Amino acid sequence: xxxxxxxxxxxxxxxxxxxxxxxxxxxxxxxxxxxxxxxxxxxxxxxxxxxxxxxxxxxxxxxxxxxxxxxxxxxxxxxxxxxxxxxxxxxxxxxxxxxxxxxxxxxxxxxxxxxxxxxxxxxxxxxxxxxxxxxxxxxxxxxxxxxxxxxxxxxxxxxxxxxxxxxxxxxxxxxxxxxxxxxxxxxxxxxxxxxxxxxxxxxxxxxxxxxxxxxxxxxxxxxxxxxxxxxxxxxxxxxxxxxxxxxxxxxxxxxxxxxxxxxxxxxxxxxxxxxxxxxxxxxxxxxxxxxxxxxxxxxxxxxxxxxxxxxxxxxxxxxxxxxxxxxxxxxxxxxxxxxxxxxxxxxxxxxxxxxxxxxxxxxxxxxxxxxxxxxxxxxxxxxxxxxxxxxxxxxxxxxxxxxxxxxxxxxxxxxxxxxxxxxxxxxxxxxxxxxxxxxxxxxxxxxxxxxxxxxxxxxxxxxxxxxxxxxxxxxxxxxxxxxxxxxxxxxxxxxxxxxxxxxxxx
Amino acid sequence: xxxxxxxxxxxxxxxxxxxxxxxxxxxxxxxxxxxxxxxxxxxxxxxxxxxxxxxxxxxxxxxxxxxxxxxxxxxxxxxxxxxxxxxxxxxxxxxxxxxxxxxxxxxxxxxxxxxxxxxxxxxxxxxxxxxxxxxxxxxxxxxxxxxxx
Numbered sequence: 315x316x317x318x319x320x321x322x323x324x325x326x327x328x329x330x331x332x333x334x335x336x337x338x339x340x341x342x343x344x345x346x347x348x349x350x351x352x353x354x355x356x357x358x359x360x361x362x363x364x365x366x367x368x369x370x371x372x373x374x375x376x377x378x379x380x381x382x383x384x385x386x387x388x389x390x391x392x393x394x395x396x397x398x399x400x401x402x403x404x405x406x407x408x409x410x411x412x413x414x415x416x417x418x419x420x421x422x423x424x425x426x427x428x429x430x431x432x433x434x435x436x437x438x439x440x441x442x443x444x445x446x447x448x449x450x451x452x453x454x455x456x457x458x459x460x461x462x463x464x465x466x467x468x469x470x471x472x473x474x475x476x477x478x479x480x481x482x483x484x485x486x487x488x489x490x491x492x493x494x495x496x497x498x499x500x501x502x503x504x505x506x507x508x509x510x511x512x513x514x515x516x517x518x519x520x521x522x523x524x525x526x527x528x529x530x531x532x533x534x535x536x537x538x539x540x541x542x543x544x545x546x547x548x549x550x551x552x553x554x555x556x557x558x559x560x561x562x563x564x565x566x567x568x569x570x571x572x573x574x575x576x577x578x579x580x581x582x583x584x585x586x587x588x589x590x591x592x593x594x595x596x597x598x599x600x601x602x603x604x605x606x607x608x609x610x611x612x613x614x615x616x617x618x619x620x621x622x623x624x625x626x627x628x629x630x631x632x633x634x635x636x637x638x639x640x641x642x643x644x645x646x647x648x649x650x651x652x653x654x655x656x657x658x659x660x661x662x663x664x665x666x667x668x669x670x671x672x673x674x675x676x677x678x679x680x681x682x683x684x685x686x687x688x689x690x691x692x693x694x695x696x697x698x699x700x701x702x703x704x705x706x707x708x709x710x711x712x713x714x715x716x717x718x719x720x721x722x723x724x725x726x727x728x729x730x731x732x733x734x735x736x737x738x739x740x741x742x743x744x745x746x747x748x749x750x751x752x753x754x755x756x757x758x759x760x761x762x763x764x765x766x767x768x769x770x771x772x773x774x775x776x777x778x779x780x781x782x783x784x785x786x787x788x789x790x791x792x793x794x795x796x797x798x799x800x801x802x803x804x805x806x807x808x809x810x811x812x813x814x815x816x817x818x819x820x
Numbered sequence: 821x822x823x824x825x826x827x828x829x830x831x832x833x834x835x836x837x838x839x840x841x842x843x844x845x846x847x848x849x850x851x852x853x854x855x856x857x858x859x860x861x862x863x864x865x866x867x868x869x870x871x872x873x874x875x876x877x878x879x880x881x882x883x884x885x886x887x888x889x890x891x892x893x894x895x896x897x898x899x900x901x902x903x904x905x906x907x908x909x910x911x912x913x914x915x916x917x918x919x920x921x922x923x924x925x926x927x928x929x930x931x932x933x934x935x936x937x938x939x940x941x942x943x944x945x946x947x948x949x950x951x952x953x954x955x956x957x958x959x960x961x962x963x964x965x966x967x968x969x
Contacts, residue, residue, distance in 0.1 A: 455914050462921040469928050473935065480939045481955075484948055487932045491845060491854055494925050498862055501918060505865065508911070509872045 319368040327372075328381040328394040331365040331404065332447040332460075334358055339439030348431030352419055355435040359411040359442065366404040373401040376813065380452070388452070389515035395452030398810035399590070402659075403449050403582045406666050410574040411442050413786035417674055418567035420780040424681050425478050425565045434474055438568070441467030445579045454504045454591075455514045457583060458497060461547070465493045468576060472564040485559030492556040496546030503539030506532050507591075520591050528596050540587050541602065547580035550607075550644060551614025554637045561633035566677025569629065573636055574670035578662050581643055585659070589815035594650055608648025612742045614641035619749035623756075628679075628688050631753050632672055635712065638746060639665045645739055646727055653730035656805070656812040661723035663804050664797060668711045668720055671790035675705035678779035678787065691757050693766025693774070701779045702761050704791040709754040711794040714747050718798035722805070830871040837864035851936065851943045855929045862922045866915045873911035881909035 319327065338358045345351040372379060373396055381394040396404075415438070426434050444464025448457050469490045475482030508514055510532040511522040523533055542553070549557045557577075561569050592599055615638045622634035639661070646658020678701045679685040679694065695702045711718035714725075724743060731739040766773045778784065797804050825832065837860055844857025933943055940948050 455917075459917055459921065462925070466921075466924050466928055469932070473932055476935065476939065481952055483932060483936045483939060484952065487851060487929070487936065490925065490929050490932065491858060494858055495842070495845065495861070497921075498865055502865055502868065505869055505872065505911075514910075 318371060319364070323365075324368060324372065326381075327365045327368055328379055328396050328450055329383065331362050331369070331408070332394075332443055332450055335362060335439045335443035335446065339436045339443060342439055343433055343436035345432045348422075348428060348435070351432040351435040352415070352422075355439050356412070356415045356419075358439060359408060359415050362408040362442075362446065363405070363412050366401070366408040369396050370401045370405050370807070372396070373398050374810070376810070376817075389513050389518035392456050393452040393515055393517075394450045395517070396450065397814050398807070399585060399814040400449045400582060402663060402804075402807045402811065403578060404446060406578065406663055407442070407445050407449065407575045410571060410666060410670050413670065413674070413789060414438075414567045414571040414574075416782045417570070417677070417786045418565075419782045421565065421567045421677055421681055421783070426474060427477055430474065434471070434565075437467045437470045437474075438571070440464075441471060441571075445575055449579050449582055452516050453514050454507060454516055454519065455501075458501045458504060461497050461500065461580075461583075464576070464579070465497060465547075468560075468568075468572065469493070471568045472560050472572075475564040475568070478565065479563045481559065482563035485556075485563050489556040489560045492546055492553075496543045496553075499539050499543030499546065501543075503536045503543060506536035506539065510536065516586070516591050520593075523591065524593055527593075528598070533592075534598050537587075537592055537599065537602070541584070541606070544580055544584045544587070548577045548584060549637055549640055551610050551618060551637060551641060554614070554618070554640075557637060558630050558633040561636065561673075562627060562629040566673070566680060570670050570673035570677065573632070573673050574666040577636070577640060578666050581640070581662055585647065585655075585811075585815060588647070589655070594816075600650065603648045603650045606648075607644045608736075608739070611641040611644030611648055612739060614638060614644070615742055615746040616749075619746050619753065622753040623749060625753075626687055626689065628676055628686055628691070628757060629673075631688065631757070632669065632676065635750065635753065636665075636669055638750075639669070639712075641746075642724070642727060642743070645743075646730065649730055649734050649736070649739075651730060651734055652809075652812045652816055653726070653733055655815050656808040657723060657726035657730045659808040659811045660726055660801075660804055663808070664711070664719040664723045664794070667790050667793050667797070668708050671704060671708035671787055671794060672712065674783065674787045674790065675701055675708065678783045681783070682777050682779060683774075688757055688760065691760035692764040693761070695762040696766050697774055697776050698778055699776075700784060701787065704784075704787045706758055706762075707791040708794055709758055711798065713750045713754055716798075717795070719794045719801070719804075720798070722798055722801040726805070830867065834864050834868045834871065837861075837867065849945050851933045851945060852930075854945075855926060855933070858929070859922065859926055862918070862925075866918060866922075869911040869915045869918070873908040875905060875907045878905045878907035881906040881912075 335358050338354050342351040342354050376398060379396040380388065382388055383392040383394060422431050422434060441464045444460045444467060447460030448464060451457055451460060469486050472489055473483055473486035507519060510530055511519050513519050513522060526533060546553045561573055564572065588594060588599065594600065594603065618634045618637035618641065622631045622638065625631045625634060643658045643661050646654045646661060682698065685691065711720035714720040724747065728740055728743055731743065841857045841861025841864060845854050845861060848854050848857060936948065937943050940951055942948060
């Protein structure tokens with residue numbers, strides 16, 4: 315099927331979507347007025363969304379787009395390769411990018427000093443380009459380069475939260491240390507793969523590895539390094555220690571952007587390497603899936619959910635909940651079946667939407683009333699009804715209430731687990747969903763059932779979040795409902811992705 | 821045994837550096853020392869890549885231009901290039917990129933340490949954790965907005 319863009323735009327879309335934000339990012343950095351920088355960033359993310367949507371349309375029905383960078387044909391040159399597995403992730407990242415940029419128009423006024431705003435948008439666009447690049451590229455070393463581009467920009471962005479909360483600096487530093495270790499592990503793995511196969515192109519690598527089969531020890535070591543490196547990046551349980559701090563103290567727009575996209579892009583890479591570069595039918599990979607990813611996923615679901623219950627800072631509640639949700643996705647991956655993969659993939663997309671909405675709403679509460687603690691949520695339903703309603707919708711979706719996007723993916727995961735005969739996993743999903751009811755319910759109960767606090771004997775004045783914030787927030791909240799009632803589109807995309815993963819090669 | 825060690829000398833150095841770097845990152849309390857450890861760790865990877873590019877008896881990958889020929893002699897040189905054994909240049913190029921990435925990471929890290937020193941007055945992690953902990957317990961969550969900027 316073809317896309318809706320015409321001519322060279324459609325042909326060049328795989329590379330434009332990465333290069334455009336990278337160039338505009340550099341231009342943003344030298345803009346004298348922060349509003350101009352914002353406008354540039356907003357237009358860029360919009361164009362990227364259009365390109366991503368076009369790519370999704372073009373890759374439907376198992377179409378694969380290959381773009382040879384600089385005219386050097388793969389496997390010698392760098393190849394950008396779009397298929398059913400990465401096109402939806404591109405769309406997710408760029409749409410969330412648009413919403414967060416729109417949101418940042420208001421939120422930066424409260425969080426970032428005026429002279430730092432233009433560099434803020436520059437760093438944001440470069441991080442955005444890095445994420446898109448690591449998803450687009452079909453070259454293993456190029457993945458590392460983009461991984462680091464996005465990471466370095468993210469460290470800077472997290473540290474910019476320092477004017478709001480000084481702990482942002484400490485968190486950014488921890489993130490930098492762990493993120494760099496993760497990326498270095500990944501590049502060690504790529505090095506071993508290059509040693510063994512003599513190529514960096516993923517398709518070519520997959521062909522060469524398929525010939526070697528189970529006998530290559532070097533490729534097993536490479537696999538271990540890559541899984542650990544990506545595990546750090548995607549906040550797999552026990553490697554997630556950078557995440558709560560980085561999510562809690564960064565600027566609100568960045569928190570939402572990171573929560574919705576950064577770990578998702580890393581998870582996509584895990585999908586890509588485990589299933590299309592390596593052959594998942596090999597014994598050591600099957601064992602890793604079952605005994606490492608699925609088991610750590612389930613442990614993470616429990617431990618992180620319990621930790622979420624005992625946090626007093628709402629941002630940290632949601633951060634720990636993210637770790638738990640990554641556990642669901644890893645469980646889906648760990649099953650290694652078409653159903654499980656598809657469920658994990660749908661959850662990746664849905665969770666991106668849901669967590670994005672939750673963090674945006676949380677940022678709006680902070681923007682208006684400086685609220686970050688769960689105990690301060692009292693009466694928010696009456697003070698900021700529209701914002702709180704969107705938060706509630708997203709919270710219900712996170713829990714997995716029928717009629718929301720969260721239910722679709724959790725139900726699919728349950729079906730996959732039952733189909734696989736993993737009844738312990740079924741139990742784990744149900745129990746951790748109840749834990750989610752507890753930690754999200756705490757906020758909802760305070761917001762809707764408790765009276766609003768009084769100032770000088772009068773209830774606090776009703777003040778909604780500014781319009782740019784509400785627009786983005788409600789877009790995501792409505793998406794969470796629409797994908798819950800009519801799940802055919804995301805499920806179709808996920809099935810396409812699962813087909814790419816199991817269809818025997820890229 | 822000895823020949824085994826000698827033939828893998830580079831790899832042994834790589835493993836030694838890698839473990840040293842990683843240990844320093846985890847064990848050091850001082851943030852600068854952590855960054856030093858991280859640099860050592862990343863450098864070990866550079867060495868790993870350079871090592872894998874080496875071909876026994878291979879020359880540096882520069883096409884030899886023949887001196888005895890008149891004119892520019894590129895055609896001849898290309899013919900000669902096929903006969904000469906070269907080391908693999910690709911890992912070197914990759915590592916150039918990785919070095920740039922490493923420098924950028926280090927620069928951001930050092931800049932962060934400077935800011936941490938300004939705000940917390942210390943670069944010892946234990947101290948910072950203690951300050952943050954007290955901060956959390958006192959419940960003055962947004963009080964930092966004043967000192968932070």
